Amino acid sequence: MPPKRTPTASRAAGGSKRNANANSKANPPPAAAAAAAAPVSRKPAAVKRSREDDRDAPAHSTEENLLAGKINGGGGKGKGKASARVAEEDEEEDQDDAEEFEIDTGSSNGDLDDFLDREALESPADDEDEEDDDDDDEEGYNTSDIEAMENASGDDEQDDDDVDDTSSIASSSIAPSTVPDSNLTLDQLIAKHTYKPDENMDIYVSQATGGRPLVGDATTGKFSNSKEGTGRLVPSKFVKGALMREYDEIEAGYGSESSTEENTNTIGNVPIEWYDDLPHIGYDVSGRKIMRPAKGDELDKFLATVEDPDSWQVSLPPGVCSPDIAYKLLQKQVQLSDKELDIIRRLQNAENPDADFDPYQETIEWFTGKGNEMTMPLSAAPEPKRRFVPSKWEHKKVMKIVKAIREGRIVPNKPVVEKPRVYGIWSNDDMENPPHAMYMPAPQIPPPRTVESYNPPEEYLYDEGEKREWEQQEKEDRKLDFMPQKHDALRHVPGYENFVQERFERCLDLYLAPRTRKVKLNIDPESLVPKLPSPKELRPFPTACAVQYRHPANSRVRCVSVDARGEWVASGSEDGIVRVWDLGNGREVWRWNLKGGPVQAVEWSPNKEECILSAAVAGRIYLLAPLALISPHVAQTTLTHLNTAFSSSSASTTNIASGKPVVPDAKWVRPSEDERDRGMMIIIEVQGTPKQVTWHRKGDYFATVAVDATNKSVLIHQLSKHQTQSPFKRTKGAVQRVAFHPHKPHFFVATQRYVRIYDLVGQQLLKTLMTGLKWISSMDIHPLGDNLIVGSYDKKLCWFDLDLSTKPYKTLR
């Protein structure tokens, strides 16, 4: 007997086989109650045999009982069979069955059968044992058996359901108490297995009525004790003559379904509002009316909440938790216990609702782990011969190859012979074009359009007028070089008569039209923008004072300017004196006392050929020239430039009072001879106090800004003609600064917030730069004229790129 055989497996296999047999032989009527009577099929003969197998009986007893019940339920089908004769017949039949199966399986699984046979020979058991073995063997390996089991499973399940109530209860609660009672033997099992449902009931009934109680009698070799207990045997109502055991009402535990519902409303899933007008709210199981529970008014509710500390647990809103249905159907308040609340909480947290459930309980190793190792191989069959004998077939194959080699049909390691390459003798057309640096593929023909379709939509087709027009047009003038045609099917499309012509023209195009490779520059535009140097690279900063130009202690310097050659420094101070200094060592070399209040601005002319210094005091602009300091040539040029207009003007140049070309905006005055001796060449009398003087690059024009002169705040003076003009009739806002563009006739005017660029020739506004500053204080233009920087009193610096937008390119703080 193979020692390793799980009882469940044997039971299932045996059971299923029995079922299959039963199904094949008979179709017994289902009877749930008959299950209870099943254990009566006991044979006294089996008792003796059972003692031999006593050793494994205790461990398997419950299982076997269960098994027995099941088999009886399935196989017995309510037919009580108890006679030994029947059992013997059964045994025979069983053997037949086994033989049948042997025949079945023999074809499919020879090895196994051999193995089993050998095993059977080895075991010294008697026939019944052997049969039993066969039984067991068959279930594990016979596929047809499994199929049969599966076929029978449908019936089986029904039967299982029938017996479930009793068997499960028996196994869980009653069986353990009767475990020691194990006079259950294998013979009994076999006997039970082999009873036939279509055995006549009479025997059974006669035995039952013979006053010999079959069930519950220990001496009869009880098959199962699961049905023992407090149940009373009563004749069955449904089966004639059968006995039925009645049980007491079982107190349902918490786990039972009915534990929570005491008095179920059975109205089903209908709105409870339908019962609003009625005194009852539904019916219980037995059809009695459930009366509406007494309901307190709002005041009661409130009082309840005040008095009852547990009131918050009452009447959870419907839909929140499970008491919802009972609440609605029973129309009463449900008090949730702590335990229930705990369950609710667990459900909300997606935990196991059972508080006692231990998700981390220790694994019970039934079949693995220490002590449970499988010491035996799955199969004790010896290695088949073919595993260690060389294959004859392979030998044949190899010998075939050897023979071929000997005969020379196969030459091992034969060098691969290259086939001769085929090439054209007369041309290189078949050779691949080597990839050339200047290789240019022909331009692709544009993809066909809808109008070129053989079946274009109607709107593409030409009407009569269009057709005429198309025909009248010259070939070169036609929009389309064909007339759209509509064909029902592709096979109706005629040959295209211009095909050759078009191919030829295309070839001509490709041949004649020069093609050039278009090199696309892939340059990141950002990389073209010059990077701003980091402030550290702008060294050397003027970090130390090199030269001081020391003024008298009581005067403040208002303005400074360095001349175009970088030799002299002019400064204007509040005591009204313009001084000229040696740039290199700070020696004062010349001075003019303008006697007009603080000097507001000094500015040298940017023309290197001349040496003109403009200085602004209140109401006057002086043009000065330190003639003694400059070379005769420069002095001559300067004087010529300054005095030409005096000599050409009709007014006397010597008369100061009248020696002025009368211009509306300013008066050009020639100073006295002594003053001219000192280098004070021209005085221009203007309105207001000019705060800024700025020169045009060429040194002929200069502009002044006098903020307090209202609409004449900006004046442009021309030296060579001694003319002054006010370019703006009215200025928007107070002009802070003006500047000339280095080479274009543009004029920059900075008001408090904006910088406007005017075209002096076209007399129009070109651009308005939005500085975003609060109050512009200064402005300068790059000598190349592309960039403008604007400073403000709020410590910001705007940098405009004039080629770009009107917004600052960068704002520095």
Added chain:
Amino acid sequence: MSDPIAPTTNPAAADKVSINLYTRNPAHAIPQSTYLIPADWRRFQLSELINKVLHTTSGDSAESAAPTPFDFIIDGELLRTTLDNWVKSRKNGDFESVINVEYIQSLLPPKQLESFPQDDWVSAVSIQRPGYILMSSYLSHAKVIPMTQAGASATEDASITMNLPSSLGATCCSWLSPSTQNENILLGAGGVDRQAHIFRIPSLLDMAAATTTTTITPPQEIMTLHLHTGPISSITPSRNYEHVLTSSWDGLLGIFSLPTPSNPLEESHDLPAEPKSYLPGQNSKKKRKLAGAGAGGGDAQVGGWRKQPDMVMRGHTARIGGAIWDKEDRNKVWSAAWDGSVRGWEADLGFNSVLKQGPSDKAALCIDQMTGSGTLATGHMDRTVCLWDTREATSLISLTLQTASPVPSLRAHPTSPYTLATGTYSGTLQIWDVRSPKQALFSVKRQQKEGKGERVLGIDWNGEVLVAGGEDGEVSVWSARGE
């Protein structure tokens, strides 16, 4: 070697420093060896050590000769503290490595000897003729002051004053006769008026005597050098005193002939007078009358004979700070300008042979040449003194000495190839040794007067005496030796 050291060793000094002592002066050379010196030694002990070694090697007794004081330079820096401190501060206490110590003969710090107050800014001084100081002033005159005058004859002003015709100021001055010549001494002064003026003093000895006899032949302007269109920045005689080199703000260099005994002065104008008519007021009757009177008196009375240059050298793009003749090559002229370049010129051809273009923002204010090595030293507006190696045509600045303020004037030692004196706008006079480039040997500050600037505008140094003049209108004489 360690024997002479042993007695002076302080037993308390735990640390010892190993040093290599060397010098570039063969007279003071001691055998090359690595000395283990107590770390708490100072300059004095080191100097004693070298003296002892020198005496033992020469075989003299230590008592026979007075010890020579030495200064010690480590890593371009003078040793002013103990070796211990130096190692701790500069080497992070690395007592292990050997230190190379150069020693030079020690110099006394400059000491002010005299002071000659002037009425206006002193723009340049010269002491090329021993015993006399030539100075130019922004009061537009050049002046010769006998150096012995100080104190003794303060009441009698023995100086000779030569006025420039314009009142714009004199910017430079120079002796144009060799110091051996005692009669008809020539001297030159350049002015803001774009002309260099050559004066002749009949005899300085006469003048020294004249202080008592009061019969002085007045100095006379004999030549006016016309070339420049900007103020003159320097005027320098050639080494044989036959030519004079002028440089100007307009970037031109001019070489003019000087009258010598073999080549007497041509008493004629080379070119007509500059046109004055453009100046306003020239056509007034009064001026015209005055001018006519002056013209009648003779040209030489108003100014010298107008001379034009023998050679004009163009090339600088900015104001020339200074120009000198090469100390070895007679025909070579060096100039440094505000464009940052130093140029070498062939004087006889007017050909710009060497161009050393430094950074363009390095405006050179003055130039001089070191004796012996031919290295050029330039003072710059960016507060540096730069040394330019002339032996290699391609090399630029070889050494930079950092000063505190712009250097408008510097003078190399007449014999030593290492030392030079500078005057700066901050009023300090500095003696530099190129072997100690990180730190000046001496730096003394001129006393500042109330209400006057401190800038030093011109210095001159003959190795013994240093003369400086500046914004405070004072010519101060210092004793300052260099080696």
